Amino acid sequence: MNDNAGQTRQTAVTPFDTAKLDRLMEEAGIDVIVATSKHNTQYLMGGYKFIFFAAMDAIGHSRYLPMVIYEKGAPDHSAYVGNRMEGAEHQNNPFWTPAVHTASWGTQDAAGLAVEHLKKIGKTGGRIGIEPAFLPSDARDLLASRLEGARFVDATHVLERLRAVKTPDELAKLRRASELITDSMLATIAAARAGSTKMEIIEQLRREETNRGLHFEYCLLTLGSSHNRAGSPQAWAEGEILSIDSGGNYHGYIGDLCRMGVLGEPDAELGDLLAEVECIQQAAFAKVRAGAAGREMIVAAEAELKASPSAAFTDFFCHGMGVIAHEAPFLMTNHPVTYDGIDADKPLEAGSVISVETTMLHPKRGFIKLEDTLAITDGGYEMFGDRGRGWNRGGA
DSSP states (O other): OOOOTTOOOSSOOOSSOHHHHHHHHHHHTOSEEEEOSHHHHHHHTTTOOOGGGSSOOEETTEEOOOEEEEETTEEEEEEEEEETTHHHHHHHSOOSSSEEEEEESSHHHHHHHHHHHHHHTTOTTSEEEEOGGGSOHHHHHHHHHHSTTOEEEEOHHHHHHHHHSOOHHHHHHHHHHHHHHHHHHHHHHHHOOTTOBHHHHHHHHHHHHHHTTOEEEEEEEEETTOOOOSOOSOBOOTTOEEEEEEEEEETTEEEEEEEEEESSOOOHHHHHHHHHHHHHHHHHHTTOSTTSBHHHHHHHHHHHHHTSTTGGGEEEEEEEOSSSSSBSSOOSSSSSSSSOOTTTTSBOOTTOEEEEEEEEEETTTEEEEEEEEEEEETTEEEEESOOOOSEEETTO
């Protein structure tokens, strides 16, 4: 067995705030966390993600299942459980965890290694925090059968709160992701011509983002009067509008913005419609600052929306973002993603990051949207990727 558990350090230097995590675990009644989602293991490992399984988890009859084990108040008892090939990664850039078990090929052997580590630190019968949505049933069954007396507790909320306020390094990555996506979208709009199909435009954006150092994740694109954002052979025609909404990943952090294009000169009606969207966005921005409740932003935006001539087919939405596209703060309930807006009445925190978006589904002119990324500051906010928010000309 290729197991690097013997490679230890006297004192673990963690890449996250252990005092905050300990407090959150205490409040949730958790003794030790066994994190298994890609995003949380990446976060707890200081940004590390094994490239071999970046696109696909499946291998053989099972799947890759990384685990980070953290005991409350005892970071020196932490462990990383990974694939056998990750021993080489650890040799080149040592992981922070004092114990490293790079010896698994599937879910059950990974779970078995976690059990052995929990036995070693004396936590087999404690309250173990897991991520139910990211723990395969066979791995959970093995943990339950071998950890007699253990009680499993949902640690999802704890890990969400741990990630809610970003460090300066995280904010820099989110800023960079937004800037690169904005540059990529503006270059893509300029390169598109009459006759360019949706599939061709999406592929152009993928190349633009990849060439700038982003990992392309998706592009939601509309042309003309259509509200359909899926890829297709539909071609862009002179005088039509384009909306381009893209997510790209920069060193594990999400950029997610939407910008508008037009093939030719935007007419007065298009100018007015985008101005309506912009007014709703600005009404929200005006209420954003650390200490203000998130609901203040929502109420202001919805009041502006209600007064808009296009209110019947326009929608406002905002959500937290960072390592994933929807994370704390959770500001709106089931709108459209299914979770509760539990943070709407809580004060926004400096260092958290939100996406603010207004979408107009105009029955004749098409899909008109702005989506912006804001980092909360004590005095207000900093917008990331603050360019191209008007009508951008295609075929430039």
